[in-house]
Amino acid sequence: MTIESDEGHRPDxxxxxxxxxxxxxxxxxxxxxxxxxxxxxxxxxxxFGWGAVGTYFFASPVVSGVxxxxxxxxxxxxxxxxxxxVFAVMRLSPNPILSGAAWLYIWFFRGTPVYVQLLFxxxxxxxxxxxxxxxxxxxxFVTWSSxxxxxxxxxxxLGFGLNEGAYYAEIVRxxxxxxxxxxxxxxxxxxxxxxxxxxxxxxxxxxxVIVPPTGNETISMxxxxxxxxxxxxxxxxxxxxxxxxxxxxxxxxxxxASFWYLLMTTVLTFGQFYIERYYARGSSYSxxxxxxxxxxxxxxxxxxIPFSPSTAGDS
Amino acid sequence: xxxxxxxxxxxxxRYGLVEVLKGITLQVAPREVMCLLGPSGSGKSTFLRCVxxxxxxxxxxxxxxxxxxxxxxxxxxxxxxxxxxxxRRRTEIGMVFQRFNLFPHMTAFENVAVAPVLVxxxxxxxxxxxxxALLQRVGLSTKVDAxxxxxxxxxxxxxxxARALAMQPKLMLFDEPTSALDPELVGEVLDVMRGLAxxxxxxxxxxxxxxxxREVGDTLVFMDxxxxxxxxxxxxxxxxxxxxxxxxxxxxxx
Numbered sequence: 001m002t003i004e005s006d007e008g009h010r011p012d013x014x015x016x017x018x019x020x021x022x023x024x025x026x027x028x029x030x031x032x033x034x035x036x037x038x039x040x041x042x043x044x045x046x047x048f049g050w051g052a053v054g055t056y057f058f059a060s061p062v063v064s065g066v067x068x069x070x071x072x073x074x075x076x077x078x079x080x081x082x083x084x085x086v087f088a089v090m091r092l093s094p095n096p097i098l099s100g101a102a103w104l105y106i107w108f109f110r111g112t113p114v115y116v117q118l119l120f121x122x123x124x125x126x127x128x129x130x131x132x133x134x135x136x137x138x139x140x141f142v143t144w145s146s147x148x149x150x151x152x153x154x155x156x157x158l159g160f161g162l163n164e165g166a167y168y169a170e171i172v173r174x175x176x177x178x179x180x181x182x183x184x185x186x187x188x189x190x191x192x193x194x195x196x197x198x199x200x201x202x203x204x205x206x207x208x209v210i211v212p213p214t215g216n217e218t219i220s221m222x223x224x225x226x227x228x229x230x231x232x233x234x235x236x237x238x239x240x241x242x243x244x245x246x247x248x249x250x251x252x253x254x255x256x257a258s259f260w261y262l263l264m265t266t267v268l269t270f271g272q273f274y275i276e277r278y279y280a281r282g283s284s285y286s287x288x289x290x291x292x293x294x295x296x297x298x299x300x301x302x303x304x305i306p307f308s309p310s311t312a313g314d315s
Numbered sequence: 316x317x318x319x320x321x322x323x324x325x326x327x328x329r330y331g332l333v334e335v336l337k338g339i340t341l342q343v344a345p346r347e348v349m350c351l352l353g354p355s356g357s358g359k360s361t362f363l364r365c366v367x368x369x370x371x372x373x374x375x376x377x378x379x380x381x382x383x384x385x386x387x388x389x390x391x392x393x394x395x396x397x398x399x400x401x402x403r404r405r406t407e408i409g410m411v412f413q414r415f416n417l418f419p420h421m422t423a424f425e426n427v428a429v430a431p432v433l434v435x436x437x438x439x440x441x442x443x444x445x446x447x448a449l450l451q452r453v454g455l456s457t458k459v460d461a462x463x464x465x466x467x468x469x470x471x472x473x474x475x476x477a478r479a480l481a482m483q484p485k486l487m488l489f490d491e492p493t494s495a496l497d498p499e500l501v502g503e504v505l506d507v508m509r510g511l512a513x514x515x516x517x518x519x520x521x522x523x524x525x526x527x528x529r530e531v532g533d534t535l536v537f538m539d540x541x542x543x544x545x546x547x548x549x550x551x552x553x554x555x556x557x558x559x560x561x562x563x564x565x566x567x568x569x
């Protein structure tokens with residue numbers, strides 16, 4: 001075998017005729033026509049009520065509704081995440097009572113519609129007019145009326161939080177199961193007991209699997225809070241509905257609410273990207289570029305000499 | 316005679332219908348280095364995992380330092396030990412795995428220092444001082460802040476040994492510690508193990524490194540299909556195996 005040295009005889013860069021893509025042009029033309037129709041309708045159809053959309057966008061009930069939507073999303077997610085972690089760890093416990101109880105919880109709250117659960121909490125006083133602390137079947141020490149205890153906000157938190165907890169438990173469980181079994185054995189061989197093993201060894205490693213769906217769940221929760229209309233909690237959509245029934249400007253207010261939801265979910269999407277990036281550190285695959293990095297790279301290295309394929313195969 | 320560090324009497328282990336250990340009887344004296352040799356599937360690793368109760372045995376008796384593993388004998392019956400007690404006894408037994416199993420989200424230093432603080436409630440300063448010393452001892456004082464994925468296989472395995480030693484065990488179990496390493500990295504791990512043996516650590520080493528077994532081992536046990544086929548001084552067993560199965564195995568690995 002001989003190895004020839006090609007120094008000084010570097011072949012010319014390949015400058016091939018690019019492949020044509022007629023299909024792309026056809027699709028682009030079709031989409032442009034559709035987009036033009038939409039824009040034309042939006043501009044010429046007065047029933048869109050763009051003026052009203054603008055008027056109400058920063059109206060004080062709407063802004064307060066946006067705040068309440070964010071607040072409810074945050075609290076319900078915190079409740080959901082805490083319950084989810086607890087029930088996931090219970091579900092994987094060697095104790096059959098604990099894992100059975102967790103199974104039942106997940107089965108029930110994942111198996112019934114969140115809208116129904118929400119209304120159930122809202123009308124809980126019809127089922128249990130009072131709620132008391134005391135000895136089971138024995139004397140009661142403190143008693144509250146359900147109506148004063150379960151306000152619309154509490155009903156919404158219970159409805160969304162308990163439902164989210166059931167879904168989130170499954171996400172956490174998947175994350176825990178994705179951790180290499182050798183990690184459990186190594187921790188056990190060092191004498192770690194289950195709570196320490198979970199908290200210090202397994203859950204931190206499960207985070208990489210858990211974080212991406214958490215962003216997804218948060219975005220989903222933000223939109224689902226619009227169902228709190230049912231329990232008369234004055235969040236964004238409830239406020240939009242209230243104004244719409246008063247002024248009959250239904251379409252503009254639905255458009256206004258949609259814009260707000262879109263704005264908030266867009267901000268969350270960016271947040272998710274950066275959180276995922278943070279938890280992907282130390283893993284073997286390379287991190288995705290941030291938008292700023294991408295722009296900077298495109299500006300600085302417009303043309304780079306390609307990596308020689310003959311060395312790329314070696315490892 | 317002193318109490319053996321490990322005493323196995325007719326230990327049987329089944330997975331479902333498959334019997335993996337079919338009556339293992341052996342003893343490991345304090346300061347002894349026992350090497351377990353045998354084809355894959357012969358039950359070597361399973362036996363090792365029974366010693367620190369990562370696996371439960373189905374019959375027979377297994378003692379570590381005079382105490383039954385995983386059970387307590389009272390009134391002629393065996394009682395399962397509570398998790399707390401099982402875990403306390405595991406702290407006295409170090410284990411090193413084929414795939415290292417370092418905690419990937421912790422630095423080398425944290426890997427070594429975490430368990431003494433978390434499990435034995437040692438003062439942090441004390442555990443950290445020892446972690447530093449142990450990493451220096453395995454030749455990794457410059458890699459203290461490295462994460463496992465920044466270390467070579469040999470370096471990772473040395474951290475894993477330091478991590479086990481941090482609990483100050485009286486017995487070390489090695490489950491094919493060099494099988495996942497590139498050949499050029501095997502030596503650095505074996506050197507650390509040799510040093511441990513010279514200091515008088517009691518060790519059970521499942522290995523395919525015949526050279527290590529011959530030079531460092533006090534006894535060599537050859538296992539096949541869940542039974543001990545042959546045991547004795549390593550040089551004799553290797554130079555002059557008595558059983559056909561031992562001969563056949565050695566002829567392939569030597």
